[in-house]
Amino acid sequence: GAGGASTMLPVKVLVLGAGDTGKTALCVRFITKRFIGEYDHKREMTYRCSRTVDHEDVDLEILDLPCKDGVPASLESYICWADGFLLLYSITQRLTFTEVPRLKALIDKTKHSLIVPTVLVANKADLEVGRKVTTEEGGRLAKDLRCSFTELSVAEAASGVEAAVLQLIRLVLDQQRPLPDRRSYMLTVRHALTRKLTRSKTMQW
Ligand SMILES: Nc1nc2c(ncn2[C@@H]2O[C@H](COP(=O)(O)OP(=O)(O)OP(=O)(O)O)[C@@H](O)[C@H]2O)c(=O)[nH]1
Numbered sequence: 001g002a003g004g005a006s007t008m009l010p011v012k013v014l015v016l017g018a019g020d021t022g023k024t025a026l027c028v029r030f031i032t033k034r035f036i037g038e039y040d041h042k043r044e045m046t047y048r049c050s051r052t053v054d055h056e057d058v059d060l061e062i063l064d065l066p067c068k069d070g071v072p073a074s075l076e077s078y079i080c081w082a083d084g085f086l087l088l089y090s091i092t093q094r095l096t097f098t099e100v101p102r103l104k105a106l107i108d109k110t111k112h113s114l115i116v117p118t119v120l121v122a123n124k125a126d127l128e129v130g131r132k133v134t135t136e137e138g139g140r141l142a143k144d145l146r147c148s149f150t151e152l153s154v155a156e157a158a159s160g161v162e163a164a165v166l167q168l169i170r171l172v173l174d175q176q177r178p179l180p181d182r183r184s185y186m187l188t189v190r191h192a193l194t195r196k197l198t199r200s201k202t203m204q205w
Contacts, residue, residue: 008050008059011172013165014078015064016107017088018099022123025154026088027064030165033158053169060169079110084117084172086164087147089138091122092130097137104145114192115146117171119164122151146192 089096142149152160
C-alpha cells in the first residue's frame with residue numbers, strides 16, 4: 001500500500017526451445033521492446049525486470065540458455081530453479097515442434113508435478129510462407145501437455161511477447177496463492193488426472 005513496505009514477489013522464468021526458436025530474441029524483445037536479429041552468445045543470460053500484475057509487484061528473473069549444441073547437460077538444475085516456463089518452437093521448423101513434448105516431460109518429471117506453469121509459444125508467425133506447423137496443431141499440443149498457448153512473432157511486435165510473459169506470471173501467481181483461491185487450479189488438476197487415468201486405462205486394456 002501507499003507508504004508501506006512493498007513486497008516484491010520473485011518469479012523465475014526459464015526459456016526453453018530446441019534449436020533456433022528465437023529464445024534470445026524473445027528475451028531481448030521483452031526487456032528492450034526492440035527486435036535484434038542476430039546474437040552470438042555462448043553463455044547463459046539472465047534478464048531482470050519488474051512488472052505489476054493484478055496488483056502484485058513481481059520481481060522477474062528470466063533465464064535464457066544457449067541451446068545451439070543441443071540441450072545443456074545440467075538442464076534439470078535449471079528446471080528446479082524456475083517457477084515457470086516459456087516453451088518455444090518455430091512454426092517454420094517442424095523439428096522444434098516435435099521436440100516440445102520431450103522438454104515438457106523432463107520439466108514435469110523434474111518438478112514432480114502434473115501442473116507446472118508453462119506457456120507454449122509458437123514463434124515466427126511472420127513467416128507464413130514457410131509455415132510447417134499449423135496453429136491448430138500448436139493448440140492441440142498445448143492442451144495435451146497442459147500448457148497455455150500463444151502464437152506470435154518476436155520480429156513483428158513487442159505486444160505478443162509482453163502478453164505471453166504476463167500470461168505465464170499469472171499462472172505462477174495462481175499456483176502460489178493459498179488454497180481457497182485456487183479453484184481453477186484444482187479443476188485443472190482434476191482434468192489432468194482424469195485424462196491421465198483415461199489414457200492409462202486405454203493403454204492397459
Ligand atoms: N522471421 C523471424 N525470425 C525470427 C523471429 N524470432 C527470432 N528470429 C530469428 O531466428 C534466429 C534465432 O533466434 P535466436 O533468438 O538467436 O534463437 P535462440 O532460440 O536464442 O537460439 P540459440 O542461441 O540456439 O539458443 C535469429 O536469426 C533470429 O533473428 C521471428 O519472430 N521472426
